[in-house]
Amino acid sequence: MPNFWKFFLLLLMSAVIIAVWVMEPPQNQLGEVSRLFYFHIPAAWVTVLAYFVAMRQSVLYLRRKELLYDLKASSAAELGTLFCILATITGSIFAKTTWGSFWNWDPRQTSILILLLIYGAYLALRSAVREPERKAALSSVYCIFAFPAAVFLVFATPRVYQSLHPADSIIDASGKIQMPAPILVTFLASLVCFTLIFIWMHRLQIVIGGDMERERKL
């Protein structure tokens, strides 16, 4: 990643962190804990983004059979796991103060848990196969196969469990953004920061993974 982006990220992330603590909490009736909003949603966004990156690279691997794509897919999945854990924990803290318990099988909680389980299963599968090509092919297939299941879950769970999760916290029913400008700007800046951090970490992992691969071959 060019140095420009690193400094940009440093400045922007610092600005976001300061803004989050200095400004009013985004939702006054929820109190101080609603400041988590600036970190919870970007973490959840990166979790989903990482899954899409992993799936896209898995498709590319199956098409072209080059291990670089597998490296890209697996490192995206590892980062996705990290951000998924962060999103789950921040979400749980949020749930405790607003709904009264850390875990209550809300559809959103269920879907993030399933994403966590898919990531976990993917990584468990990778550690259970030794040959790199076979490992790459099997885990790519699993990553793609898990996607339709996740889509079904989005349709199936809300029928069984009622959601308390605010659906209109960012965009309301009429499709308009309902947030005061300072909050919106901070939120979007945080989203950009999280995405950049993900891209940076992903590139670092690919460099490290590539080096390890070359060492293994020597």
Added chain:
Amino acid sequence: MERKPSSLVYKGWCIFSKDLKSELRNRYAINALLMFAVTTLVAVNFAVGQFGLGEKLLAALFWIVVFFSALSGLAQTFIKEEETKTASTLKLVTSPNSIYLGKLTFNIALLLTLEVVIVPLFFLLSNVGGANLLLFFTVLILASLGLAAATTLIAAIVSKAAVKGALFAALSFPILLPLLVTAIRGTELSFRGEVFMSGFSELKILLSYLVVMITVSLMLFDFVWSE
């Protein structure tokens, strides 16, 4: 000889009858599967039998028993091919899609055999009165087909990896969860004796899950099988 349009289905049928014959000879999967199912069912009923459980809990328990019994046996059909080193011969004989169809049919047959035993036993042990049996069996059959469709591909993946048993459950659960949630809901409705149409949206989800899983499996199976 002209190629019949149904040759894929025909070859799949051949794979199925081969598996069925070898299963009937040595009962590789079915005995363990049945004993596992009966043991789980008895254990669950022994633990909670003295409490009057509601329909919701009964439906959940029923599907937990089916889920774990299925996971204990459905991977065998591929693991057996790897253990006896017959997978490469099979690879030479026919196309991956017909192998998938054959193995899927075999797993469906195995699962339905299992249910022939556990369903009457379940009704006997847990006093479900006034259930809508038509809805119950429709949910049961659609969900079993979906269960077999999703797990057959995972079984093929698992047969190529180490620590097969634990991995099979870990890989299957996230994929099967939408199916289980829907099946439990549909079964609960049938235990409460609701009319058939009340479970219609559950049946729609189960049917589309089945179609999607078979389609995606057919697209991906080749990559697993050729490994």
